[in-house]
Amino acid sequence: MSHPLFDISGRTALVTGSSRGIGLALARGLAEAGCTVVLNGRDADRLERAAAGLPGEVHTSVFDVTDGSSVDAGIAGIEDRVGPLDILVNNAGVQLRAPLLEFAESDWHRLLDTNLTSAFLVGRAAARGMTQRGRGKIINICSLQSEVVRPGIAPYAATKGALKMLTKGMCADWGPYGVQVNGLGPGYIETELTAPLVRDEEFSAWVRRRTPAGRWGRTEDLVGGVLFLASPAADFVGGQVLYVDGGMTSVL
Numbered sequence: 531m532s533h534p535l536f537d538i539s540g541r542t543a544l545v546t547g548s549s550r551g552i553g554l555a556l557a558r559g560l561a562e563a564g565c566t567v568v569l570n571g572r573d574a575d576r577l578e579r580a581a582a583g584l585p586g587e588v589h590t591s592v593f594d595v596t597d598g599s600s601v602d603a604g605i606a607g608i609e610d611r612v613g614p615l616d617i618l619v620n621n622a623g624v625q626l627r628a629p630l631l632e633f634a635e636s637d638w639h640r641l642l643d644t645n646l647t648s649a650f651l652v653g654r655a656a657a658r659g660m661t662q663r664g665r666g667k668i669i670n671i672c673s674l675q676s677e678v679v680r681p682g683i684a685p686y687a688a689t690k691g692a693l694k695m696l697t698k699g700m701c702a703d704w705g706p707y708g709v710q711v712n713g714l715g716p717g718y719i720e721t722e723l724t725a726p727l728v729r730d731e732e733f734s735a736w737v738r739r740r741t742p743a744g745r746w747g748r749t750e751d752l753v754g755g756v757l758f759l760a761s762p763a764a765d766f767v768g769g770q771v772l773y774v775d776g777g778m779t780s781v782l
């Protein structure tokens with residue numbers, strides 16, 4: 531039997547960007563823990579297929595996390611149809627890799643919109659109800675690149691570094707209303723987003739050498755951290771980023 535501090539059954543959780551990859555794995559973990567889960571993404575068919583593979587009560591909500599009015603309508607629709615949100619995981623994100631001298635302005639804005647502005651928009655929309663009710667958990671999916679960077683991904687690292695500070699700022703503003711906001715920082719995890727890196731044998735070998743755990747991460751590796759941050763066990767944890775990276779950010 532698990533400790534009651536980790537019991538989140540019956541809670542309603544929204545995971546943005548959960549049609550695949552990390553978001554889908556986190557949604558599965560929350561569903562297995564007894565939450566009612568709402569999946570989000572921009573492709574309705576892909577979301578329906580993802581929902582069909584999850585246990586328990588699963589809903590879908592199609593909206594673009596970068597568009598303020600769609601976000602507001604999406605959150606209002608979920609709270610109407612499914613119920614008040616207890617847990618929000620801001621996971622939707624993209625990666626665009628190019629040398630900084632050649633980085634296109636439009637790509638810079640797309641990265642900022644998808645990885646950073648989205649967390650502000652969805653977080654603000656969800657926190658309106660959470661602060662009124664006096665409880666809620668928000669988990670922002672940061673990255674080991676909230677702390678360290680390598681050539682070719684400066685804009686991505688800038689968004690994830692800023693997301694770490696937004697996490698602390700949300701904690702400052704909403705903590706007094708009983709809402710805990712924290713971050714989870716994945717290391718190198720095998721998903722569609724990292725597929726080009728996994729295929730690159732030299733890079734892949736570097737990741738394995740560079741990571742104390744000696745391997746790429748799996749999406750399931752991230753579930754325990756999110757369940758902890760979403761649970762009453764984390765009621766006094768605020769503004770922290772929990773790095774789940776096989777130890778990579780700790781060693782040179």
Ligand code: NAP
Nearest residue numbers: 547548549550551552571572594595623673716719721723
């Ligand atoms: P992924 O496999 O590319 O999945 C991204 C998800 O986000 C998809 O479900 C996608 O669905 C959705 N999405 C993208 N743009 C969206 C938008 N504007 N509105 C709504 N949904 C949108 O990526 P991942 O590897 O699972 O990464 C998930 C998160 O973890 C990201 O924030 C990423 O930065 C972070 N992260 C990943 C790694 C890693 O190694 N993979 C490491 C550290 C951090 P649609 O395209 O259908 O909308």
